Amino acid sequence: MTVFTDKSQSPFYEKLLGKVDEQLLHLQDARGIFLLDKVHEKNMNYYIRNVAKKPWNNHLLLSILIYADKNSDVRTIDYFIQLMNPRLNDLFNIFYFNKMTDFDVETHMYQYLKGTIFVEHSDSMRAELLNRYRNNSYLTKKWLTAKLTQEQQSYFEQYLFPMPSYDARDFSFTKSAMTQRHNTRKSETDAIVPMLPQIRAEGHFRWNQLHRLRQAFLKACEEAQTTKCALPLEFHYDEPERVGERFYFRLWDKPSFVLHHQDQFSASSLKAASNRTGAYSEEKNNYFVEFLKAERLEDDEEAEGLWFMELFEKDVVGSWNLNASDDELQQKRELLYSWGYGEEDSTKNSVPFLSMHKGIITPSTFVSRNQDIAEGILFDVExxxxxxxxxxxxxxxxxxxxxxxxxxxxxxxxxxxxxxxxxxxxxxxxxxxxxxxxxxxxxxxxxxxxxxxxxxxxxxxxxxxxxxxxxxxxxxxxxxxxxxxxxxxxxxxxxxxxxxxxxxxxxxxxxxxxxxxxxxxxxxxxxxxxxxxxxxxxxxxxxxxxxxxxxxxxxxxxxxxxxxxSEPTPSQVAQSVSDLHDVISDYVDVDEAVLRSPEELQQELEEYKEKVGVFNNVLGGTCVTDFVCPTKMQCLGCQAKVPQPEKKHELEEVIELSKDMEKRFSKMNLPVEVKKAKAMRKHARNELKEIDLIEKYREEQNYEPHIRFDK
Missing domain, CATH: 1.10.443.10 (Intergrase catalytic core)
Structure with a gap:
């Protein structure tokens, strides 16, 4: 065996000494980097806690090291070991094994896959185990052959999971499980894809709406500071015509909120708030808002208000499950499931709006704790x-x-x-x-x-x-x-x-x-x-x-x-290209470089520009792919094109042109060309719909609400 003079710098090296084969800890890549140093801490933490003392510890560790050397995603490795470890644990327990040499993949795993043991396990569980096991056996054997010397291969082969003689074709569950997964994925994709233009536009509309609220909030904060007016400060503003609503708010800070709800706080809190000391001092103070109501401006329909109000009203933002009663937990689980979060009849608490990052979405402790006291709905804007x-x-x-x-x-x-x-x-x-x-x-x-x-x-x-x-x-x-x-x-x-x-x-x-x-x-x-x-x-x-x-x-x-x-479902959307701005501080001016370059380079660039879309303006937009044109320059409807509102007129001309082409080809009895003309018109109209959405949210970006203060 190779003699190693150095050791891994991984914090897990010492923890593994004496628990696994030390030769595994010394495996290195071609550059001399220890494979253990490449393994993510998430994978190693699971391994230390759950695998290190198991009979299959060396086998799984070798697999982990090989996956890390292949730059496999951390989640891929995590999924593999969290799939293999429990199943091996099940098999070793039911057959009373205590060492790997007792385990025969041809006998014991075969019984599991046939369903003669653990009958309660689903087809999907069995199919996934077989798929991952075989992939691992193939990849690890291939890695050993390609990366190690003959002497090393002979030694480390003892820690390979042997490839079984059977495969997915030998089991009825495989097709069933695969069909179920594919159907689930396709069903979800079918529901989302046709709405992608609207999803993207709605994202922009909502950002615009929050931007307007933030502007109003900052102006209210400025008003409170410059005029020294007593809080709460009530204010309202009108949303643009598309929304057609007026929003009413109160601006609070922590001391003012406490002093206006004195019956809800202790004497010590009231004193601290009055003196602005402790938790209510200036350095610990902050502004927040209370949403009071929304009302329609032009009709008697029910106002919708801000889209996220129900999340705070139903108290499902952040760690909502803490200190909740069993009834509250069940009600909120059912509510979240009705919105698409979590699983039906699950006992697990889905926390879809827990960002796990300070200052992102989750309200401050003070706002969260005192939500029930307020007349309206409290939240932090920033x-x-x-x-x-x-x-x-x-x-x-x-x-x-x-x-x-x-x-x-x-x-x-x-x-x-x-x-x-x-x-x-x-x-x-x-x-x-x-x-x-x-x-x-x-x-x-x-x-x-x-x-x-x-x-x-x-x-x-x-x-x-x-x-x-x-x-x-x-x-x-x-x-x-x-x-x-x-x-x-x-x-x-x-x-x-x-x-x-x-x-x-x-x-x-x-x-x-x-x-x-x-x-x-x-x-x-x-x-x-x-x-x-x-x-x-x-x-x-x-x-x-x-x-x-x-x-x-x-x-x-x-x-x-x-x-x-890429299995079949409907449309994908591209987005607009807006005006040039100065985000990037440096760029390469290829135009100037070409003017000063040899004649051959100029010719090469021109040839490249004919093949590669990323350097070209195209009909109705701009191409954003750097590969050989996938549609042979048929740019209408191409996935690689981003529609531009500034080129709207080009698409309108295409629609008129396609109508003329359809008439001409019909007279010439060319049905295929007629279909092409119709497809051209369809693509142009779809892109115009996307551009209409883009124009709408661009227009709202320039809308500045008139903020009125009620003192």
Whole structure:
């Protein structure tokens, strides 16, 4: 065996000594990095707690090390070990085994898969175990052969899970479980995809609405400070014509709220509030609002108010399950399930609006604790405004790039991450992130609209930090070993970068109340991975992009996985491109570079521009793909195009042209060409609908409510 002079720097090294084969702890990659140092703490913490003392500890540890060396996603590794460990535990218990040599995959796992033992386990559980087990056996054996010497292979083969002679075709459950999973995924995607343009537009409308509320809130705070008026300060303002409602609020701070509800607080609290000391001192004080009512301006219909009011009214924001009675728990579980959160008849408490990040969505302790005292509904403005700003950018990225959540969290405000290239006097933008299963950055092309949302987020972060720069913070989510150095990550707040759950909560809060049902009537919610499925489905099924190109756009190595993602459902949406702004401080002016370059380079660029859309304006919008044109320049309806309201007239001309073409081809008895003309008109009309939504929320962005104070 190889003699090792150094040891792993992992904090888990010492904990594993004496519990596992020490040779596993010394495995290194080609660069001399210990594989144990590559394993995420989440995976190792589970292993230490649940696997280290089991008979299969060496087998699972070898698998974990190999997956880490292959840059597998932390969740993928976590899912594998949390699937394998319980099933092995079941088998060893029922057969009374105490060492791995007793276990025979051909006999004992076969009995489990046939359903002769643990009959209560579902087909899906058995199918998933077989699938993951076989994949692991194949990948680990392949890794050993490719990475280790003959001597090392001979030694470590004892810790491989042996490949069984049977496969999924030998069991009836496989097709049943796979069909069930596929049907569930397709049902949810079918419910979401046709509504994507409306989902995106509603996200913008809601951000605009919260922006107006925040402006009113800040003006009320300024009014209270400059005039020294007694609180509460009542104010109201009118929403734009599309909403047609007037909103009424009260502005409070902590001392004023206590002193106006004296019968609800202790004598010591009243004294501290009156003197503004302790918890009610100036440095610990903050403003918050009470939503009183909404009323219609032009008719007698019932006012809707702010979309998120019911969440605070029903007390399901944050850790709602703490200190709740059994009846309250059951009622709220049923309520959340009716909205698509959690499982029916579940005893688990779903917390869809618990961001687990200070200052994001969740109200302050004072506001949360005193909600029942108020006449209206209390909430903090800034945490909600921050949450939906993050949520809107996430929604835009997911639906225009198909990016994964981990790739989104890598976005940072640096020239290495966000880049712009100037071609034909226009800037084209991209961000760079390390996709799943890779260790080098790749590009994700984004539109000017996305850049505008990034600018809004940067403005929010600078306001939050009271600084001209965004601070560099450590990366805290999966695969953080790839990002050891602090960076000015976009998804951060209160000097901490986001984890996945925070993004989930922001997206849910932004889109709450948009009701989606499967054909079976089950309520569902928008999920990050569901949006990725929708992106792939629309690209392949309606836009007819080749699967291999979609795989590149999604940064997927396995085209088969892309095929699974892109099974048939309806439309995908692209978003508008807005005016150029100054988010990025540096760009490369390719136009100037070409003018000074050799003649061959100029010719090469021109040829490249003919093949690659990312450098071109196209009919009705701008192309945002850098791959060979997937539609052979048939840009109408293409997934890779972002519609621009400024090019609305081009689409209107196409509609008129298609009508003329249809008449001409009908006279010429060319039915195929007639169909093409009709399809052209259909695509143009769909894009015009998207542009109409874009124009509406752009118009509302410029609406400034007139705020009236009632003193």
């Amino acid at each position: 945490p909600i405004y921050a949450g939906i700003t993050f949520g809107l950018l996430a929604l835009d990225i997911f639906t225009t790039t198909g990016a994964r959540l981990n790739e989104l969290l890598q976005m940072n405000y640096s020239k290495e991450c966000i880049k712009s290239v100037k071609i034909d006097n226009k800037l084209h933008h991209s961000f760079y992130a390390i996709p799943k299963g890779r260790d080098e950055v790749e590009s994700f092309y984004i539109s000017d609209q996305t850049m505008k949302l990034i600018a809004k987020l940067i403005k929010l972060l600078k306001y939050h930090y009271g600084a001209t720069k965004i601070p560099s913070v450590g990366y805290r989510d999966d695969r953080k070993h790839l990002f050891p150095n602090p960076k000015p990550y976009l998804f951060q707040y209160n000097n901490r970068s986001f984890k996945k759950n925070t993004v989930y909560s922001c997206l849910r809060f932004l889109l709450h109340g948009l009701h989606f049902e499967t054909q079976e009537g089950k309520a569902i919610t928008v999920k990050t991975h569901l949006l990725r499925h929708a992106f792939a489905t629309e690209a392949v099924q309606r836009q007819k992009l080749p699967i291999d190109i979609v795989a590149k756009i999604l940064h997927q190595r396995d085209v088969g996985v892309t095929g699974y993602y």
